[in-house]
Amino acid sequence: MSMNTSGLNGVMQNAAALYEKSRVCLNNFKSWVQLDSSNLTDGQQLAVKYFTVAVILFFAQILFGMLAATQFIVPGFLYEILDFSVNRMIHINAMIVWMLYGFIGCVYWFLEDESGTEIVGLKLGNIAFWVLTGAVTLVVLVYLLIQIGPGKDSSLWFINEGREYIEAPRWADVGIVVVMLIFFYNVIATFSKGKWSGIAGVLTLDLVALAGLYVAGMFYMTNITHEQYWWWWVIHLWVEATWEVLVGVIMAWSLMKLLGVRRKIVQTWLYIEVALMFGSGILGLGHHYFWIGTPEYWLTIGGFFSALEPIPLVAMVVHAVYDSGTHAFKNGNHPALAWIIAQAFGNFFGAGVWGFMHTLPQINIFTHGTQWSASHGHLAFFGAYATINIAFFYLAIQHWRGDVWMGGGSQNAWRWKWALGLLNGGVLGMTIALLIAGYEQSFIERAVEGSTWGGYFAAQNHPSFQSAMVWRLFFGGMTFAGFILLVWDLLTIGKGETRKAPEIFES
Amino acid sequence: MNETPLWASESFWKKTAIWVTAGSFLILVVLTMDSLSKTSAGSKRVPAYTVINKKIDYQYNKELHKFMPVIGENEFLFGKEYTEEEARQWVDLGKKTTQAKNCMNCHTLLGNGAYYAPDLTKAWLDKGWISREMREDMMVKFLMDPENNARTFGSNRKMPNLDITEQEAKGIIAFLKWMSSIDTNGFPHNFKTIEAEE
Numbered sequence: 014m015s016m017n018t019s020g021l022n023g024v025m026q027n028a029a030a031l032y033e034k035s036r037v038c039l040n041n042f043k044s045w046v047q048l049d050s051s052n053l054t055d056g057q058q059l060a061v062k063y064f065t066v067a068v069i070l071f072f073a074q075i076l077f078g079m080l081a082a083t084q085f086i087v088p089g090f091l092y093e094i095l096d097f098s099v100n101r102m103i104h105i106n107a108m109i110v111w112m113l114y115g116f117i118g119c120v121y122w123f124l125e126d127e128s129g130t131e132i133v134g135l136k137l138g139n140i141a142f143w144v145l146t147g148a149v150t151l152v153v154l155v156y157l158l159i160q161i162g163p164g165k166d167s168s169l170w171f172i173n174e175g176r177e178y179i180e181a182p183r184w185a186d187v188g189i190v191v192v193m194l195i196f197f198y199n200v201i202a203t204f205s206k207g208k209w210s211g212i213a214g215v216l217t218l219d220l221v222a223l224a225g226l227y228v229a230g231m232f233y234m235t236n237i238t239h240e241q242y243w244w245w246w247v248i249h250l251w252v253e254a255t256w257e258v259l260v261g262v263i264m265a266w267s268l269m270k271l272l273g274v275r276r277k278i279v280q281t282w283l284y285i286e287v288a289l290m291f292g293s294g295i296l297g298l299g300h301h302y303f304w305i306g307t308p309e310y311w312l313t314i315g316g317f318f319s320a321l322e323p324i325p326l327v328a329m330v331v332h333a334v335y336d337s338g339t340h341a342f343k344n345g346n347h348p349a350l351a352w353i354i355a356q357a358f359g360n361f362f363g364a365g366v367w368g369f370m371h372t373l374p375q376i377n378i379f380t381h382g383t384q385w386s387a388s389h390g391h392l393a394f395f396g397a398y399a400t401i402n403i404a405f406f407y408l409a410i411q412h413w414r415g416d417v418w419m420g421g422g423s424q425n426a427w428r429w430k431w432a433l434g435l436l437n438g439g440v441l442g443m444t445i446a447l448l449i450a451g452y453e454q455s456f457i458e459r460a461v462e463g464s465t466w467g468g469y470f471a472a473q474n475h476p477s478f479q480s481a482m483v484w485r486l487f488f489g490g491m492t493f494a495g496f497i498l499l500v501w502d503l504l505t506i507g508k509g510e511t512r513k514a515p516e517i518f519e520s
Numbered sequence: 521m522n523e524t525p526l527w528a529s530e531s532f533w534k535k536t537a538i539w540v541t542a543g544s545f546l547i548l549v550v551l552t553m554d555s556l557s558k559t560s561a562g563s564k565r566v567p568a569y570t571v572i573n574k575k576i577d578y579q580y581n582k583e584l585h586k587f588m589p590v591i592g593e594n595e596f597l598f599g600k601e602y603t604e605e606e607a608r609q610w611v612d613l614g615k616k617t618t619q620a621k622n623c624m625n626c627h628t629l630l631g632n633g634a635y636y637a638p639d640l641t642k643a644w645l646d647k648g649w650i651s652r653e654m655r656e657d658m659m660v661k662f663l664m665d666p667e668n669n670a671r672t673f674g675s676n677r678k679m680p681n682l683d684i685t686e687q688e689a690k691g692i693i694a695f696l697k698w699m700s701s702i703d704t705n706g707f708p709h710n711f712k713t714i715e716a717e718e
Contacts, residue, residue: 085636088677096680097636098625164617164688175619177633211530215537233619235612237699238559238566241630242552277530284533288540295544304707305630306566307555312705314551378709382631382639454635463710466648469638470673 046504052415056125056132061409062142063118066149067402068500070111073153075496077103079489085482099160102173102180103153108394109178110149115402116256117196119263120216122409124200127266128207134199141195148188152181169233176240178248179230186231193224211280215287216262223255238306245301252394253322253364254294260360260401261286261329264353267404268333271350272340273517282332289325297322303374304381312374319372323365333357345514346411347421348429348506352404355437359396367392367444379459384481385451392444395436403436406503411514414507418514428502435495442488450481561608565703569607572597572694576701577715578645586706597694598656607694614695617688626679629699631707637679644693644700645713648673652714656693663689 050058081100084090091100124132132138155172162168169175170183181189197220204213230247234240265279299315333353344350367389371380380386407429411419420426454472462468472478526532562568567589575595581588594601602610618624624633629640638646648671649655662669664686666679684692 081636088675092678093680096626098622098634101634101636102622102625161622161682162620163683163685164613164620164691166616168620169616173620173622175622175624177624180622180625211534233616235569235608235615236559236561236566237615237629238702239556240615241632242555242559281528281530281533284530284537287537288533291537291541291544295541295548298548301632302555304704305632306559306702306704308558308565309705310551311555374705378707381707382628382633382635384635387635459708460710463712464639464642464708465711466638466643466646466671467673470675473675473677474673 047508048410048413049415050413052413054125054131055135056121057409057412059132059135059138059142060118060122061413062139063114063121064402064406064409066146067111067114067118068406068503070107070114070149071399072496072500074104074107074111075489075493077101077107079486079493082482082486082489086479086486095157096160099156103156105178106156106180107153112256112394112398112402115398115405116259116263118409119402119405120196120200122405123263123266123270124203126270127210127212128204130203130207132199133202133206134195137195138199141192144188145192148185148192152185155182156180166233174233176230176244179227179244183231186227190224190227190231193220193227197221197224210276211283212262212265215258215283219255219258219262223251223259226250226255241305242302242307245298249298249301250295252397253297254291256398257290257294257325257360257364258287260356260397261290263401263405264329264333264356267349267353267401267408268336269519270408271344271346271353271517272336273519274336274340275519278336282328286325286328286332289321289328293318293321293324300372300374300377303377316373320369322372323361323369326361326365330357330361343515343517345416345517346407346419347426348419348433348502349404349407349411351429351433352400352407355433356396356400356404359392359400359437361396363389363392363394363396363444367448379455380451383451383454383459384447385455388444388447388451391440391447395440399436403499407506410503410506414510416514417507417510418512419507419510423506423510425502425505428498429506432495432499432502435491435498437495439488439490439492439495442491443485446481446484446488450478450485453477453481567591567698567701568604569611569698570602570604571701572607572610572697573601574701576645576697578642578700578711578713584706587709587711588706589701589703591701595652597697598690607698610691610694611698613688613691614693615691617684617692618695621682621684630702630704637677639708640696640699641702641704641708642700642711642713644696645711645715647712647714647716649714655714659693659696660686660689663692 053061077100080091080095081097081104084097084100121132121138159172162172172182173180174182200220201217204217226247229243232243261283265283268274269276269279296314297319299311300319302311302315334357337350337354342350371377371385371389407419411417453475457475458464458468458472462471559566571591573594573596575592577590577592578587579590618629623629623640626634626637627640628635631639631641649658662671663684665681667681670678672678
């Protein structure tokens with residue numbers, strides 16, 4: 014008994030010491046970064062919480078991606094400890110979730126500015142943040158420590174649903190929907206209390222669709238054709254429709270703030286983008302219905318509409334470049350504008366060009382389910398969504414520092430420039446390496462060998478595939494280096510800077 | 521300043537955006553209802569679960585210019601003929617197990633998933649199982665103990681042990697057999713099955 018109490022006391026003392034130590038560390042960190050939260054409104058303070066978790070999950074995405082990439086080269090690496098399936102699942106889940114965190118953060122960031130009033134349910138928004146973050150942590154711990162379960166409903170409810178991108182167990186799905194509803198309530202209630210705008214209207218309708226679609230992915234079905242049908246409703250209509258429109262909204266607001274573009278121009282463009290995006294993207298869903306058992310008419314519908322999908326992305330490039338040009342690139346936050354421009358081009362090439370390259374059924378029958386898709390996925394997710402979030406991180410940190418000047422000529426500007434270069438170069442390098450692997454697979458595994466298991470491995474063992482995997486890991490390392498530099502830059506940029514950023518007025 | 525022409529006005533594009541979105545979504549809903557009814561288990565494209573009682577092959581159809589599943593005479597799974605309900609239960613167990621074991625984050629199913637391991641769409645028909653007589657037994661053994669029955673085709677990539685029970689393994693095999701009978705519009709192209717003559 015006494016042993017137990019002394020043991021318990023020991024644990025308590027250790028815990029207290031650990032708590033004390035981490036408190037000191039946190040305080041040291043705070044005095045080092047010198048960020049003054051009194052520069053932020055309440056809504057912006059909530060936004061930067063989301064951004065902070067987004068950056069941590071971005072780190073997890075790259076880390077687990079590199080573990081999985083290593084396993085392509087050294088198959089025994091972490092075998093039966095952290096298998097490829099686990100690493101890959103965390104890699105893609107961390108990506109989806111960090112981008113969602115980023116988007117929510119962006120919306121909370123500009124909600125007060127756009128509506129002209131304070132966020133209505135701020136307290137609720139804060140609770141939702143902690144609930145979501147707790148749930149995400151728990152889900153990841155279960156992924157890492159429990160990984161899989163028996164073939165029963167309980168596994169799907171509490172461990173893993175085993176459906177790419179939306180693996181989160183069912184209990185977490187319910188939680189995600191509740192948190193999204195709170196977020197949605199905050200957006201609607203705040204605009205209703207303040208003032209509505211074109212941007213507000215598009216945002217609200219888009220969020221209805223975004224949250225509603227998630228529900229389509231919450232059911233178990235024995236019939237795999239039906240299951241994948243609804244699964245694509247969620248994945249496609251998120252990333253190729255509602256997320257793109259959300260980015261359009263965020264982009265519209267940032268162009269007004271960064272460059273002083275007139276609201277009328279920005280909103281007209283936004284409507285054009287919505288028309289083009291939903292007009293091509295909703296039925297473009299058909300390109301996922303070529304080979305899952307669904308009727309032949311999807312070959313025509315999916316091929317036609319997905320071929321149109323790049324058009325809104327071209328429009329977005331024109332929009333961003335034209336506005337930057339007419340305002341002679343005059344702006345007070347150079348890294349943010351650089352990332353906005355990276356977004357316009359990354360979105361066009363990654364989602365548009367790389368998507369179009371393999372979207373027609375005549376080529377897709379050979380490329381479907383090869384590294385070709387991975388190549389497209391890497392450039393598209395990074396180009397369309399990572400970039401805009403990073404741009405916003407820079408807008409946020411500038412404001413947090415008290416709106417100081419952040420220009421290309423500043424003393425430590427090399428950091429953000431190198432981070433920009435390394436991240437974009439790294440992802441582009443991975444994209445090209447995976448594209449080479451995808452071509453090789455399409456020819457050898459698919460066209461020549463006819464997709465048998467023997468054909469699959471003939472392609473996997475081929476030297477050009479193997480070397481592509483080495484190059485992919487190399488460029489993954491480059492991306493990782495860029496990420497480290499990005500975090501360092503975000504924590505230090507504008508420190509000690511006394512010049513104010515020039516105020517940008519609508520013109 | 522001149523008046524803004526209609527095609528450049530905000531209100532024109534606002535209306536266009538609403539109509540285009542609503543119209544596209546409506547078409548999608550109609551097509552979804554049609555597709556779901558044409559792909560329910562027991563339809564022409566997606567056979568009933570009792571198809572696991574039959575011989576399944578995948579052959580090039582000269583008229584259609586594509587590979588099509590061919591459903592033949594009786595060929596019982598594990599030597600037993602299953603009723604509609606029994607067959608559904610087997611396939612259901614298998615499907616659920618593939619989700620609970622996270623198969624999709626290494627393999628592709630109907631071409632969707634991860635690219636670390638082979639596609640499972642026609643796995644039941646793969647020549648890798650050597651002969652029809654050996655197939656069921658090899659599959660059960662492989663699924664239950666993949667490490668010691670590894671089939672790495674010279675890649676050194678081994679499936680990990682996923683604690684699959686015998687019952688679950690049989691369910692997975694029933695699911696794979698059923699999935700191989702789905703009409704996937706000719707995907708994968710040029711696949712030579714275990715039934716094909718050399």
